[in-house]
Amino acid sequence: MSALPGAAVRALLLVAAVLLPSAWPAGLPRADLVVLVVAAAALMRGPTTGLLVGLAGGWLLDLVPPGAEPLGATALAYALVGVLLGLARRYAAASPLLPWLATGAASALLLGVRGVVAAAGVGRVAPAELLWSWVATLLVSVVALPLLLLVERRLVERRWA
Amino acid sequence: MPRPRRALHVTAAVLLALTAGATVADLARPGLADPLRGAVAQVTTPVQSVLSGWDDARVARLTQxxxxxxxxxxxxxxxxxxxxxxxxxxxxxxxxxxxxxxxxxxxxxxxxxxxxxxxxxxxxxxxxxxxxxxxxxxxxxxxxxxxxxxxxxxxxxxxGDPGVVVGVRFGPEGGLGSVGAVPTPGLPPREHGELTLTVAGDTPVAVGDDVTTLGSPDDRPYVARVPLGTVTSVDPDRGQLGRTAVVRPHVDPDVLxxxxxxxxxxxxx
The missing domain is CATH 2.40.10.340 (Rod shape-determining protein MreC, domain 1)
Structure with a gap:
């Protein structure tokens, strides 16, 4: 009945999503795992949950080494993405392809923000790197997103979230 | 269930506001959050190092x-x-x-x-x-x-510094003179790096003459017989006190x- 187990599971998933890229072989483009967790929660539960999970994931990305500057900016960006994905919830059930497309769009939005900020002179980024990161996220989400959605569905079924 | 949802909305709004506040604070005072970052790093870095250290230790050693x-x-x-x-x-x-x-x-x-x-x-x-x-x-x-x-x-x-004048000998006869960077007025312009030899006596100076240092008392500041340059052209006689010539130094000071x-x-x- 309580929402606590659901929050704990999502927190665990977020921590794993933030820490797992360390095990990624060096040189390969890094997939964004946090956006997948945010997308699964938002697509199942709506904008408010999407915002909260996005905030939490962004804070983790901001704080866990190497972290990001300024503190909280990543959290705000992921919160925005969580809200947008939550608004897309009603269309997500139409086709199993739609969550994947929505996640791809969300990832593109995040990377696009990063690219625009870098183009404005704050920070530095290689466009090819962004593109490859996006492709890697899309590829990983093919497998990971259905699993995460399944977890979310189980949480709903057990009224844990 | 209207109440829990309302509470969720309020929580979300408050956390969002706090995050925005934290961003502004971090922009205004970079480094304010360093203790927090340090604490998080202390917890997560061991996990990260375990996760990234799964490959062979031999590779790391050989790379080193x-x-x-x-x-x-x-x-x-x-x-x-x-x-x-x-x-x-x-x-x-x-x-x-x-x-x-x-x-x-x-x-x-x-x-x-x-x-x-x-x-x-x-x-x-x-x-x-x-x-x-x-x-x-x-x-x-x-x-x-x-x-x-x-x-x-x-x-x-x-x-080649404007303040440097070196006493020299030149040519096969060892004629006396001085070499400096600033030509006396009336002489043709010099190219970058070229020096002017002013002959002290009547010794004829010719293109191709080697110029070496004359030496100073006690060998300070210049020891004797150090190669200095070569005469590349002799200035026309326009009534100046001594004959003058252009010297191209052996040393290029730009690539020392x-x-x-x-x-x-x-x-x-």
Whole structure:
């Protein structure tokens, strides 16, 4: 009945999503795992949950080494993405392809923000790197997103979230 | 269930506001959150290092070894190059009783300083025995003289500085003259790096004459018979007091690397 187990599971998933890229072989483009967790929660539960999970994931990305500057900016960006994905919830059930497309769009939005900020002179980024990161996220989400959605569905079924 | 959802909305709004506040605070005071970052890093870094350390420890060790060896190769190559330059220098300086202290040019006077002589800085100083007014040479010939000495460095006023005039001998007869960077008025303009030889006596000067230093009392600031340059053209006689000619110095001050400070151990040892 309580929402606590659901929050704990999502927190665990977020921590794993933030820490797992360390095990990624060096040189390969890094997939964004946090956006997948945010997308699964938002697509199942709506904008408010999407915002909260996005905030939490962004804070983790901001704080866990190497972290990001300024503190909280990543959290705000992921919160925005969580809200947008939550608004897309009603269309997500139409086709199993739609969550994947929505996640791809969300990832593109995040990377696009990063690219625009870098183009404005704050920070530095290689466009090819962004593109490859996006492709890697899309590829990983093919497998990971259905699993995460399944977890979310189980949480709903057990009224844990 | 209207109440929990309402609570969720309020929580979300509050957390969002707090995050925005944190961003503003971090922008206004970078480093304010460093204790927080440090605490998070303390918790997460062990996990990250375990996660990233799953590959063979041998690879890490071999990479380390390879990097160390590459650095060693670079060091030895540099040593070899320096050795070769020193040999050249020793062979080239056959002009008297001297001891050479090898030195490397480590800094140039900026070309943008409003008032500046042409000086360079060497990596030897009074701890190595360098004193003011010692001659500095390179493989090709005269470089200049020491004007300032610090404990571990010394500044060299280069030949070609407007304030430098060197007494010289030139030609097969060893005629006397002086070489300076500023030509007397009325002479044709000089190109960059060219010096003017003013003949002291009546000795004829010809294109191709070698110019060497005359030497100073006690060999300070210039020791004798150091190659300085070659006469490249003789100025037309326009009634100036002495004949003048253009000298192209052997040393290009723009590409100096390994030089040597000359010690004259006369009477000692």
């Amino acid at each position: 070894e390879r990097n160390a060896l590459a650095a060693e190769v670079t060091r030895l190559e540099e040593q070899l190059r320096r050795q070769r330059q020193l040999e050249d220098l020793d062979r080239a300086t056959s002009w008297g009783d001297h001891r050479l202290l090898p030195a490397r040019v480590v800094a140039y006077a900026p070309g943008t300083s409003p008032v500046g002589g042409r000086t360079v800085t060497l990596d030897v100083g009074s701890e190595d025995g360098v004193a003011e007014d010692q001659t500095v040479v390179s493989v090709d010939g005269l470089v200049g003289r020491v004007v300032r000495v610090a404990a571990r460095s010394s500044d060299v006023l280069l030949l 690397d390994l030089v040597a400070v000359v010690f004259v151990d006369r009477g000692r040892r």
